[in-house]
Amino acid sequence: xxxxxxxxxxxxxxxxxxxxxxxxxxxxxxxxxxxxxxxxxxxxxxxxxxxxxxxxxxxxxxxxxxxxxxxxxxxxxxxxxxxxxxxxxxxxxxxxxxxxxxxxxxxxxxxxxxxxxxxxxxxxxxxxxxxxxxxxxxxxxxxxxx
Numbered sequence: 374x375x376x377x378x379x380x381x382x383x384x385x386x387x388x389x390x391x392x393x394x395x396x397x398x399x400x401x402x403x404x405x406x407x408x409x410x411x412x413x414x415x416x417x418x419x420x421x422x423x424x425x426x427x428x429x430x431x432x433x434x435x436x437x438x439x440x441x442x443x444x445x446x447x448x449x450x451x452x453x454x455x456x457x458x459x460x461x462x463x464x465x466x467x468x469x470x471x472x473x474x475x476x477x478x479x480x481x482x483x484x485x486x487x488x489x490x491x492x493x494x495x496x497x498x499x500x501x502x503x504x505x506x507x508x509x510x511x512x513x514x515x516x517x518x519x
Contacts, residue, residue, distance in 0.1 A: 406455055406462045406504040411436055413517040415443065417451075417510070425451070431471055431489065436517070439468045441506070442478065443515070444489050451508045453517045454478070454492050459501035460485045469503065478503065 413436045417425050424432040431444045439456040446452050454469075458480035461467035467482040477495065478487045485499035492503035509516045 404504055405459050405501055406457045407438065408519070409438055411441075411453075411506050411517060411519045413441075413453075415515040415517065416513065417445070417515050418513065429475065431475065433471075437504075437506070438462075439465055441517070442469070442471060442489065443517075446490060449510055449512070451510055451515055452490060452492070453506040453508050454487075454489070455504035455506065457504065458483065458485065458499065459494075459503055460497075460499035 413434065415422060415434065422432060424430050425443055425445045428445055428447055431442055433456070434441045434443055437455045437457065442454045442456060444452040444454065456468045458464070458467035458469055460480060460483040464482060467480040469478040469480045469487065471477075471489065472479055472486075476489050478489055478492075479485065480499075483498055484496070485494065486496040487493060487499070487503050488495055492505050494500065494502060506517050506519050509518075
């Protein structure tokens, strides 16, 4: 009898202690920056886009809410980041800008900082990463969608 009671108590405690992990879609659904449809095609090899032709290059583009930063992470991989601050999503003046180090994004209102390679927070008060958009590059055409 004691064995069964101990087993039941252990199971109940384990079940109560387990937290359900948030999936990427759940965390994006709760993101403070509003969802807007994005469907952009960019030709990185076009001379107008010379800034993103080399690894580590970046360029601002129209799209999203306050524009996008496109960063070339590798020869085949790009990152598309929404420029709307996750700390002040309703303030257009808090648009994030690439810093002189070409690695950091900062909103000039809250002074929050994010990494350009993945949009994660480097310094607060922001707690949320910047909103990212899906990228697909076939060697000629870069498609950005959500």
